[in-house]
Amino acid sequence: xxxxxxxxxxxxxxxxxxxxxxxxxxxxxxxxxxxxxxxxxxxxxxxxxxxxxxxxxxxxxxxxxxxxxxxxxxxxxxxxxxxxxxxxxxxxxxxxxxxxxxxxxxxxxxxxxxxxxxxxxxxxxxxxxxxxxxxxxxxxxxxxxxxxxxxxxxxxxxxxxxxxxxxxxxxxxxxxxxxxxxxxxxxxxxxxxxxxxxxxxxxxxxxxxxxxxxxxxxxxxxxxxxxxxxxxxxxxxxxxxxxxxxxxxxxxxxxxxxxxxxxxxxxxxxxxxxxxxxxxxxxxxxxxxxxxxxxxxxxxxxxxxxxxxxxxxxxxxxxxxxxxxxxxxxxxxxxxxxxxxxxxxxxxxxxxxxxxxxxxxxxxxxxxxxxxxxxxxxxxxxxxxxxxxxxxxxxxxxxxxxxxxxxxxxxxxxxxxxxxxxxxxxxxxxxxxxxxxxxxxxxxxxxxxxxxxxxxxxxxxxxxxxxxxxxxxxxxxxxxxxxxxxxxxxxxxxxxxxxxxxxxxxxxxxxxxxxxxxxxxxxxxxxxxxxxxxxxxxxxxxxxxxxxxxxxxxxxxxxxxxxxxxxxxxxxxxxxxxxxxxxxxxxxxxxxxxxxxxxxxxxxxxxxxxxxxxxxxxxxxxxxxxxxxxxxxxxxxxxxxxxxxxxxxxxxxxxxxxxxxxxxxxxxxxxxxxxxxxxxxxxxxxxxxxxxxxxxxxxxxxxxxxxxxxxxxxxxxxxxxxxxxxxxxxxxxxxxxxxxxxxxxxxxxxxxxxxxxxxxxxxxxxxxxxxxxxxxxxxxxxxxxxxxxxxxxxxxxxxxxxxxx
Numbered sequence: 001x002x003x004x005x006x007x008x009x010x011x012x013x014x015x016x017x018x019x020x021x022x023x024x025x026x027x028x029x030x031x032x033x034x035x036x037x038x039x040x041x042x043x044x045x046x047x048x049x050x051x052x053x054x055x056x057x058x059x060x061x062x063x064x065x066x067x068x069x070x071x072x073x074x075x076x077x078x079x080x081x082x083x084x085x086x087x088x089x090x091x092x093x094x095x096x097x098x099x100x101x102x103x104x105x106x107x108x109x110x111x112x113x114x115x116x117x118x119x120x121x122x123x124x125x126x127x128x129x130x131x132x133x134x135x136x137x138x139x140x141x142x143x144x145x146x147x148x149x150x151x152x153x154x155x156x157x158x159x160x161x162x163x164x165x166x167x168x169x170x171x172x173x174x175x176x177x178x179x180x181x182x183x184x185x186x187x188x189x190x191x192x193x194x195x196x197x198x199x200x201x202x203x204x205x206x207x208x209x210x211x212x213x214x215x216x217x218x219x220x221x222x223x224x225x226x227x228x229x230x231x232x233x234x235x236x237x238x239x240x241x242x243x244x245x246x247x248x249x250x251x252x253x254x255x256x257x258x259x260x261x262x263x264x265x266x267x268x269x270x271x272x273x274x275x276x277x278x279x280x281x282x283x284x285x286x287x288x289x290x291x292x293x294x295x296x297x298x299x300x301x302x303x304x305x306x307x308x309x310x311x312x313x314x315x316x317x318x319x320x321x322x323x324x325x326x327x328x329x330x331x332x333x334x335x336x337x338x339x340x341x342x343x344x345x346x347x348x349x350x351x352x353x354x355x356x357x358x359x360x361x362x363x364x365x366x367x368x369x370x371x372x373x374x375x376x377x378x379x380x381x382x383x384x385x386x387x388x389x390x391x392x393x394x395x396x397x398x399x400x401x402x403x404x405x406x407x408x409x410x411x412x413x414x415x416x417x418x419x420x421x422x423x424x425x426x427x428x429x430x431x432x433x434x435x436x437x438x439x440x441x442x443x444x445x446x447x448x449x450x451x452x453x454x455x456x457x458x459x460x461x462x463x464x465x466x467x468x469x470x471x472x473x474x475x476x477x478x479x480x481x482x483x484x485x486x487x488x489x490x491x492x493x494x495x496x497x498x499x500x501x502x503x504x505x506x507x508x509x510x511x512x513x514x515x516x517x518x519x520x521x522x523x524x525x526x527x528x529x530x531x532x533x534x535x536x537x538x539x540x541x542x543x544x545x546x547x548x549x550x551x552x553x554x555x556x557x558x559x560x561x562x563x564x565x566x567x568x569x570x571x572x573x574x575x576x577x578x579x580x581x582x583x584x585x586x587x588x589x590x591x592x593x594x595x596x597x598x599x600x601x602x603x604x605x606x607x608x609x610x611x612x613x614x615x616x617x618x619x620x621x622x623x624x625x626x627x628x629x630x631x632x633x634x635x636x637x638x639x640x641x642x643x644x645x646x647x648x649x650x651x652x653x654x655x656x657x658x659x660x661x662x663x664x665x666x667x668x669x670x671x672x673x674x675x676x677x678x679x680x681x682x683x684x685x686x687x688x689x690x691x692x693x694x695x696x697x698x699x700x701x702x703x704x705x706x707x708x709x710x711x712x713x714x715x716x717x718x719x720x721x722x723x724x725x726x727x728x729x730x731x732x733x734x735x736x737x738x739x740x741x742x743x744x745x746x747x748x749x750x751x752x753x754x755x756x757x758x759x760x761x762x763x764x765x766x767x768x769x770x771x772x773x774x775x776x777x778x779x780x781x782x783x784x785x786x787x788x789x790x791x792x793x794x795x796x797x798x799x800x801x802x803x804x805x
Contacts, residue, residue, distance in 0.1 A: 018305055022191055026100050028188040033068040034212035035086030042232035046185065049087065049095075058167065066093050071113035075150050076475055079551045080186035082185025083111035083151055084139040085575070089116055089125075089181040090171050097188055099165040103197055103212075104166070104238065105135075105160050109185035110152045112141035119179055124173040125181030126407070129158060129168060132215040132400060136407035140182075142626075145338075153240070154443060157196055157397070160211035181565055192270055197355065208355040215396040217362070217406045219301070220293050222247065224280030224391045225255040235273045241393070248281070250289040254645035254657055254796060256280045256390070257308050258696070260685050263348045265329060276393040277349045278307035280661045284658070286745075288374030291391050296408045297367040298360030299398050303328055305352045306393030309339045310649055323390035327372040327687055329356040339390065346694065352392075368728030369396065384528025440726035470534050471546030473556060478502065478548055482512055498564050501559060510545055513559065515553035525627025526553045532626040542614055542624040560622065562615030569610060569681050579720040581619055582678045583729070588621035593671060594747040596623075597664040602632030604641075604662055609651050609684070632664055650684030655741050664688055665741035668750065675729070678698050681714035692745065697737050704730070723762030736746060 031038055034048035050068045051057055067088045074084055087093075106129060121142050127135040134156055144152045160166055166188070170181040197209045210216070222244040223229050262274040281289050295301060305326065323338045342350040361367050373389035393732035400406045481502035482489055491511065492499035500512045515526050525549075548554040558696040562568075565585060568577050577585070589608075596603040605612075614624050628646050633639060640663040645656060651673050653666035673684050676696055684696045703709050708728070713721075721729075732753035738744050745753075788800035 008188070012630055016339055019547060021730045027661050028097060028099070028186070029057075029083065029094075030186040031082040031084075032087040032185055033070070033084070033427065038081045042230065044238075046081050050085075056095050056097055058096045065089075065091065066118075069109055069115040069118070071115060072112075073594075075111060078111065078150055082109050084184075085113065086115060086182045086184045088115060092169055092171040093165050093184065094169045097168070098187060099160055100190065100662060101160050101162045101164065101167050103157065103191045103193060103195065103369070103478070105155045105187070105188040105189040105381070106158055106166075106168070107185075107189070107193055107238075107797075108134075108145070108154045108156075108183055110140035110154075110182070110188070111150075111184050112144050112152065115182070118182070120229060122175065122176070122178055122180055123182060124149060124179040126171045127154065127169075127171065128169045129192065129215075130475075131404045132156075133403075133405045133407050134159065134215070134217070136405075138407070153219040155220075155239075157191070157216035159197065159779075161212075174232055187238070189571060192268065193239060195271070195348070196304075204396070206693065210399065212616075212698060215226060215400040215404065215406055216302065217400075217801065219295050219398055220394065220396040222291075222394045223276050223279060224306075224393055225281040229273060229275050233273060233275065235270045241273075241276060244281075244291065244394070247291045247293055249292050250281070250283065250287070254282050255647070256282055257648040258310050258650070258685050259683060260347060262308060265348050266343060266350045266714075271351060272306050272349070272393055274349075276306055278310075278392075280308070280310055280390050280392040282311070282390040283374070283387050284388055288372050289391060290370065290372045290374075291394070293369040293371060293394065293396055294366055294396060295358060295369045297358050297365055297403065298359045298408065299327075301369060302397040302399055303354045303356060303369075303371070304335070304395040304396075304397075305354070305391060307337065307342065307351065307390065308349045308392050309341045309390065311345045311346070311388065311390070324373055326352075327370070328354055329358060329760050336432060350428050378543060378794065402690070403427075418438070419485070448801060470544055472557075473504075473546050473548040473573065475554075476503070477549040478512055478554055478556070481510070485514065486673075487719075494510070502695075509559040509561075511557045513555045513557070528629060529555060529626045536594045536603075539620070540588045540622050542622045557624070560614035560624075561617045562619055564611050565613040565615060565621065565678075566610035568615070569677060570683070576681075576714070576716040577619075579717050580758070583620045583725075583761060585615070586612070586675060586678060587758065588749060588755050589623060589671065589674070590751040592621070592623040593667055594751055597632075597667070597747050600679055602664055603629055604632050604664055605629050605667050605670075606662065607647050607651070607668055608647055610674060615803075630662070632662075648684075650697075650743075654743065664747070665744045667740070668736050668744045668747060669800065671747075672733050673697055673742075673752065675733035679714065679717075679729070679733075680712050681716070682712070701734070701737070704734070722761055724764060725757045725761035728753060728760055732757075 028044040029040075029044055031046035031048050033050055035045070035050045036048050038046050038048070040046060047644070048054075067090075068085065069088055070085050071083065074080060075365050108127065112123065119715045121139055123141050124139050125135070126136050126137065135154070158166070168186065170183060172181045173179045196216060197210075197212060197214075220242050221239060223241040224244050226243060228243050231238035231240050234241070256279065258278045260278070262277045264271075270298065273418055280601060281287055323336055326337050328772070337352055339350070340346075340353065356369065358369060373391055398406060408744045481484065481504050482500045485498075485500060489500045489502065490498050492513075497514045500514070502510050502512045504510055510529065530544070530547055532540075538544060542560065543558045545556040545558060547556065568574075593605065593608065594606060594627065602624075605623065605626065607625060608623070612623065612625040614622050616622070632639070633641050640661040642660050643662050645652065645660055647656075647670070651670040653662075653669040654664050656666045656669075675698060677684060680696065682696060686694055686696075699712070700709075732745065732750055734749060735743070735745050
């Protein structure tokens with residue numbers, strides 16, 4: 001092996017050995033308060049801790065020192081494991097875990113529900129793990145309430161030494177009187193060495209190291225530009241990645257989505273799942289990407305930026321041409337990032353680490369860590385570069401201080417009274433509480449009257465929104481329809497959530513799409529889809545049957561047994577679609593889009609792609625997924641609306657991407673990409689390919705220009721397409737991809753041309769039956785000329801003379 005290859009080999013060998021080490025390590029899932037083992041919705045087995053002689057209860061204390069209880073009212077959207085049962089403590093209680101040495105994730109799970117004999121907010125307690133104080137005077141009830149959450153998870157990172165037992169102690173606070181501690185689940189996961197702990201021998205770019213003597217607390221873990229990622233879909237470490245909608249405050253952005261495989265050439269695959277690197281937010285050099293992240297003041301923070309270049313612009317792929325400035329902590333930390341320099345090329349995952357110290361505010365109060373990416377600064381060299389800042393994922397950890405403390409300012413409440421306060425202060429506290437209770441009672445009375453007066457009008461508003469075309473289902477009805485959301489009935493997965501096949505009304509098949517409880521983006525799409533589809537009924541649009549909004553947001557559609565168009569183009573188990581079937585499908589989709597772009601009320605779908613085109617049992621195409629759709633301009637003087645860029649990378653109209661001007665012609669561009677996908681049977685974006693090839697639109701233009709179209713066409717179509725039909729089809733598809741939206745055809749014109757292409761194909765098929773003309777030979781001889789001038793020797797001229805007219 002030559003020397004240039006040795007470093008890469010060593011790198012992959014290190015990753016492989018490290019991967020084997022951590023995947024074989026012992027993991028613990030403890031379902032507190034449960035008397036038996038149980039399986040959660042992610043398929044993990046949790047051990048109960050309330051069996052006699054539980055091996056994780058510290059030997060110096062019996063089970064009787066704590067109380068086992070069940071939540072009196074568990075929300076249907078919450079997984080019973082581990083949130084149904086809890087272990088409650090009125091005095092200090094310790095769990096002992098004889099774990100293997102190394103770095104560990106410690107996750108604590110809390111369901112601040114009502115338990116028999118214990119009412120929130122009496123839950124105030126301290127948690128320690130070995131020498132570290134993780135939480136102090138912590139109240140899950142108040143914290144979850146302030147964050148709008150039903151359950152609460154806390155994640156920490158620790159290093160366990162040889163022969164060390166991990167002791168986790170829960171201690172109720174001394175005040176208020178009757179305070180108690182509780183926990184629903186404890187999870188201990190072995191992590192790879194040096195995932196977050198950084199040694200002096202391998203420090204961050206600024207020289208900072210995270211030694212084994214430091215504990216970390218997760219503050220934010222975000223999938224930038226994408227939906228939440230569940231622990232089951234993480235890269236083996238059961239981390240939860242949330243979407244960034246609540247934190248993003250940038251001046252301009254484009255959400256980028258890609259389905260292309262991610263290359264883990266620089267980092268190990270367990271650093272972050274591919275879904276993190278396949279989505280991103282980006283913007284142009286005149287704007288910035290910014291996030292406002294709530295953290296505790298007075299601590300040092302470890303910030304990890306996950307980066308993967310997804311753009312296909314030639315300039316972006318050059319080293320040193322995609323530099324942008326990163327500011328962390330209100331400008332306290334500045335750095336210059338260059339994704340291509342770190343990664344080497346598109347589609348390669350990398351990360352960059354930074355450390356920032358946040359000043360102390362009050363008595364460890366909350367503060368905001370500001371993160372900004374952009375080139376709009378005083379650095380003239382950077383401003384001159386044609387670079388677009390991009391970010392795929394973000395992790396923020398709090399580092400323990402010199403006293404091994406991580407706890408500070410976690411409760412959104414006023415200070416808890418100290419034990420030695422005077423009786424007068426207690427009296428003031430009681431009087432204030434009574435006054436507050438009286439005020440609350442008056443407020444509740446007023447709210448009750450207001451609610452009763454509004455109830456009737458609210459019910460009217462609901463019926464008007466659905467206009468009688470959308471049925472309201474109860475959650476119980478949909479549980480029955482899907483056998484309690486049986487995973488064996490899952491027929492699709494997306495950013496919104498899972499899609500189940502169900503049966504209603506005694507056997508009518510339907511598709512049931514359930515929103516992920518953690519997805520704020522999905523909630524907006526749910527409302528948009530109901531609003532759009534309530535009034536739409538057309539043969540080539542998927543029909544909305546009903547919805548449910550009882551804690552879980554669910555949409556019910558007509559069932560499409562043919563699956564998605566994508567299923568039939570890539571890795572299909574059945575026979576490939578014939579050319580005539582693809583023509584008929586394209587005509588059906590064109591009719592659906594033309595209907596949306598009506599003369600009066602224009603609707604822009606904004607996400608036309610094969611996975612959003614469904615087929616019935618007769619392969620009739622119907623457009624689905626209207627979560628990103630929005631109404632077009634209503635004024636005759638305007639042809640577009642200005643809005644944030646949304647859609648799927650590879651299908652987004654380039655003019656819309658650059659200017660944020662969305663029009664019906666944006667759908668035309670996306671449909672042009674779909675037309676070429678059906679002709680070539682390859683994805684819109686494939687980052688495994690080089691040069692112009694990753695983006696289908698650019699690659700097709702290049703191949704047509706050099707006369708090599710037949711080389712990229714689907715081999716399954718060999719001998720099926722007539723030259724005349726191919727010229728008509730490719731000609732209209734090329735016009736759809738014009739970078740100038742004003743030069744793109746309307747969907748009415750596209751539909752007309754596609755119908756003509758089908759007529760030409762049928763005419764040629766009939767002529768071929770009569771004279772045996774070898775269409776493949778004609779295409780081979782006229783590949784480059786096919787789109788430059790008509791082939792006057794082709795028999796199709798005589799069969800269908802109207803084509804040349």
